Amino acid sequence: MPLPKHDELRIPIMTLLNTNGVMKLRDFVEPLAKHFKLTDDEVNEMYPSGNGHVFYDRISWALSYLNMSGLLNKPKRGIYDINEKGKDILKSPELIDSYIETELKTREPIRGKNKTGISSNIKKQSVSNNTPQEELYASFESIKQSLFDEILETILSKTPAAFEKLVLQLLQKMGYGGEVRNAGLVTQYSNDGGIDGIIKEDILGFGRIHIQAKRYKMDSTIGREDIQKFVGALAVAQSNKGVFITTSGFSKGAIDYANSLNGSTTIILIDGKQLANYIYEYGLGMQIEQTIEIKKLDADFWDSMKDE
Structure with a gap:
């Protein structure tokens, strides 16, 4: 309850x-x-x-x-x-x-x-x-949600190529590519074969994560067919790891299909809301506006003092 x-x-x-x-x-x-x-x-x-x-x-x-x-x-x-x-x-x-x-x-x-x-x-x-804490967290969450919309609106004002570069920057900031120098690569637009970017997981490039980035309107939906095409592109690239990132959302059919791949190919779907959340949490293109410090009594300190 x-x-x-x-x-x-x-x-x-x-x-x-x-x-x-x-x-x-x-x-x-x-x-x-x-x-x-x-x-x-x-x-x-x-x-x-x-x-x-x-x-x-x-x-x-x-x-x-x-x-x-x-x-x-x-x-x-x-x-x-x-x-x-x-x-x-x-x-x-x-x-x-x-x-x-x-x-x-x-x-x-x-x-x-x-x-x-x-x-x-x-x-x-x-x-x-x-409680006051709950009001504070609710206000904080409201500010975040408003900022998420602003993040996505800003992305939509940029070019598709800029979005692809942004996605690579984000994944590397999240730790993918590790210490590999220049781990992220944006593929050539004219001949990308359905792959928008690649992240090398090791220095020699044996492990690779292939990325597809779709900069669609926030109220749009990506269907199962788009995910199937991406799986086909991964097969051609001889890869079994893919991340499909969009500023919009995914249909239930797309989500169910991605979940049904049973590990033969792993596809991670990141919709607009999750994308904005990652950008916010990992501080990509963000700056701290204000820090609020909330303190509480140190129970060990006060309990060590003699009561009257």
């Missing part, structure tokens, strides 16, 4: 505290996972950045909102206890969300005059049902 949002964790968290008394943050993971019938893979799901577990983070934010709204006490860092106000409102669980919303809005003026500051973001977060 989908991971519960942070606001969906509120009542189960309060119920656990009401039953068990004081609990540490990490002690919520197992009982909540059992309550929502989550698999180990779901519990261990990481953010796209690899920095932190999604489920654990949602528990942390649910606890934070409950604490900020005065329903839980936090006697020490990472330790929570339900108070009398929390116990009282738990008798009417349908009121908890609206109560938290009201309390966060009440706190708004207290947190400063800047209406676009942290307090405003907290209020928005409780309404959106996403």
